Amino acid sequence: MGIIVENLTKKYGPQRAVDNISFEVKTGEVVGFLGPNGAGKTTTMKIITCYMAPTEGDVKVGGLSILEDSEQIKKKIGYLPESNPLYYEMPVLEYLEFVADLQGFPRNKINLRIADMVHMTGLAAEKHKKIGELSKGYKQRVGLAQAMIHDPEILILDEPTTGLDPNQIVEIRKLIKELGKEKTVILSTHILPEVEATCDRILIINQGQIVADGTSGMLRKQSQGQEVLKVNIGEAPVRDEVISALVSLPTIAAVDPISDSNGSFLINSKLNESSRRHIFQMCVQKNWVLMEMTPIETKLEDIFRDLTT
Amino acid sequence: MKAIWIISKRELKVFFDSLIAYILIVVFLGISGFFTWLYGSDVFFTGQASLQPFFGIAYWTLFFFIPALTMKMIAEEKKSGTIELLLTKAVSDWQVIWGKFLACLILIAIALGLTIPYYLTIWAIGPVDHGAVWSGYLGTLLMSMAYIGIGLFASSITNNQIVAFLTSLFVGVFFLIIFDVLANNFTGFTGQLFNYLSLSTHFESISRGVIDTKSLLYFFSVTFFGLFLAESALSKRNIVE
Numbered sequence: 001m002g003i004i005v006e007n008l009t010k011k012y013g014p015q016r017a018v019d020n021i022s023f024e025v026k027t028g029e030v031v032g033f034l035g036p037n038g039a040g041k042t043t044t045m046k047i048i049t050c051y052m053a054p055t056e057g058d059v060k061v062g063g064l065s066i067l068e069d070s071e072q073i074k075k076k077i078g079y080l081p082e083s084n085p086l087y088y089e090m091p092v093l094e095y096l097e098f099v100a101d102l103q104g105f106p107r108n109k110i111n112l113r114i115a116d117m118v119h120m121t122g123l124a125a126e127k128h129k130k131i132g133e134l135s136k137g138y139k140q141r142v143g144l145a146q147a148m149i150h151d152p153e154i155l156i157l158d159e160p161t162t163g164l165d166p167n168q169i170v171e172i173r174k175l176i177k178e179l180g181k182e183k184t185v186i187l188s189t190h191i192l193p194e195v196e197a198t199c200d201r202i203l204i205i206n207q208g209q210i211v212a213d214g215t216s217g218m219l220r221k222q223s224q225g226q227e228v229l230k231v232n233i234g235e236a237p238v239r240d241e242v243i244s245a246l247v248s249l250p251t252i253a254a255v256d257p258i259s260d261s262n263g264s265f266l267i268n269s270k271l272n273e274s275s276r277r278h279i280f281q282m283c284v285q286k287n288w289v290l291m292e293m294t295p296i297e298t299k300l301e302d303i304f305r306d307l308t309t
Numbered sequence: 310m311k312a313i314w315i316i317s318k319r320e321l322k323v324f325f326d327s328l329i330a331y332i333l334i335v336v337f338l339g340i341s342g343f344f345t346w347l348y349g350s351d352v353f354f355t356g357q358a359s360l361q362p363f364f365g366i367a368y369w370t371l372f373f374f375i376p377a378l379t380m381k382m383i384a385e386e387k388k389s390g391t392i393e394l395l396l397t398k399a400v401s402d403w404q405v406i407w408g409k410f411l412a413c414l415i416l417i418a419i420a421l422g423l424t425i426p427y428y429l430t431i432w433a434i435g436p437v438d439h440g441a442v443w444s445g446y447l448g449t450l451l452m453s454m455a456y457i458g459i460g461l462f463a464s465s466i467t468n469n470q471i472v473a474f475l476t477s478l479f480v481g482v483f484f485l486i487i488f489d490v491l492a493n494n495f496t497g498f499t500g501q502l503f504n505y506l507s508l509s510t511h512f513e514s515i516s517r518g519v520i521d522t523k524s525l526l527y528f529f530s531v532t533f534f535g536l537f538l539a540e541s542a543l544s545k546r547n548i549v550e
Contacts, residue, residue: 085390
């Protein structure tokens with residue numbers, strides 16, 4: 001079940017929290033929302049989950065509009081809000097039953113489903129406790145369990161891994177990946193490696209607008225433009241000789257020796273060209289030993305910083 | 310309808326899992342029992358086999374108890390953010406409001422049900438006007454509905470429980486006393502209007518056994534208006550300026 005967001009705008013007073021955003025999420029896609037605080041990620045999610053009406057624009061979930069069919073849409077969405085609010089006075093099992101009931105999950109299958117979810121999110125040891133007595137990580141698991149309890153076709157997770165320890169984070173990411181095979185997932189996060197680990201596609205949002213959209217590979221390529229290689233030529237005769245030989249190659253734009261290393265260089269190729277073959281052949285000709293040749297990728301952090309500041 | 314009942318069930322569970330329900334019932338029975346049987350213009354003082362003293366007391370005790378029940382119902386959910394969780398489930402704003410309303414009403418009905426022994430005792434003492442007793446119970450329930458409506462409205466406009474409690478007392482006091490006082494101070498249409506708006510007018514007549522459609526309409530209108538305002542406050546987030 002896909003989501004189509006059309007010209008979505010949400011104003012809080014004079015401020016535009018979301019400013020004319022349009023994008024599409026296909027069935028079975030895992031999309032990550034990235035963006036600094038206050039960029040409009042949470043507002044967009046609140047609109048898709050029918051909690052708030054947009055000022056302008058529309059969202060179509062599986063062909064239904066949030067403006068007209070919110071009741072039906074809500075049944076198909078599992079939502080984990082940002083601060084993970086829960087009824088602290090309720091025991092875990094009772095709470096999950098309440099949510100499953102509300103979402104209209106078939107009564108005769110509820111117990112089985114709850115047992116499944118408890119197992120899946122690793123809540124077995126804590127299931128009889130009141131939610132308020134759980135640690136933050138376990139509360140987060142309850143939040144995830146309640147979002148998934150009615151087996152929704154779409155999952156919207158606002159910062160799903162906050163408060164979890166590293167082991168749990170890995171587990172939850174694995175779970176999201178697993179779920180993403182058949183479900184449509186939108187998640188938001190500040191943690192960049194998380195998006196790379198879990199998402200098929202990244203949307204970077206800044207000041208209410210989408211500033212980048214694509215797979216992490218595509219974003220890299222876009223922002224990078226030219227190939228950067230780290231090359232180490234061992235037992236190199238004279239550094240200057242190597243540099244002049246490198247510069248004379250037709251595809252190389254710039255060569256920077258790395259100062260504190262022995263015989264290492266950063267090599268920028270010309271736009272849309274690759275110098276790897278040339279460098280290799282040159283070394284063979286001159287009988288130099290090529291110790292290292294690594295393509296240097298732009299980090300997602302750098303792309304993020306470029307786009308949002 | 311099903312969603313309303315699911316929400317009510319949860320609210321009732323919260324009442325009974327915490328001490329709220331038990332404290333309410335015990336204190337309600339204690340106070341109303343004390344004034345019905347032992348103190349002031351009690352049954353033995355008036356010398357009539359009637360539950361009139363009890364209804365007079367219930368009128369005031371519920372005025373304080375119901376806001377104590379309703380104050381947290383929406384205000385707390387707004388404060389903790391669980392309202393977002395609830396409203397993104399397959400329920401409408403109205404269903405949430407009705408669910409909470411129903412839970413309060415059921416709890417009050419349970420408390421009133423536990424005063425049936427008063428009725429049986431009076432019955433054993435002397436000749437009772439059974440019609441008046443049942444219409445008294447009906448009146449008390451109707452009045453509770455109006456109080457719950459006001460209480461839920463007060464709870465929906467703030468996320469502070471104390472503010473919600475005081476607001477509903479403030480609004481309630483108009484219906485209980487102030488409209489009545491104003492009705493006595495004005496003549497003609499204005500006097501009649503305030504007389505109609507005063508809750509005590511309708512409650513007194515109904516607890517004496519006079520079930521008037523005007524009174525029924527009055528209680529239902531106040532209830533519905535309160536709930537309507539509560540729903541509006543809840544769905545304010547959707548307003549597009």
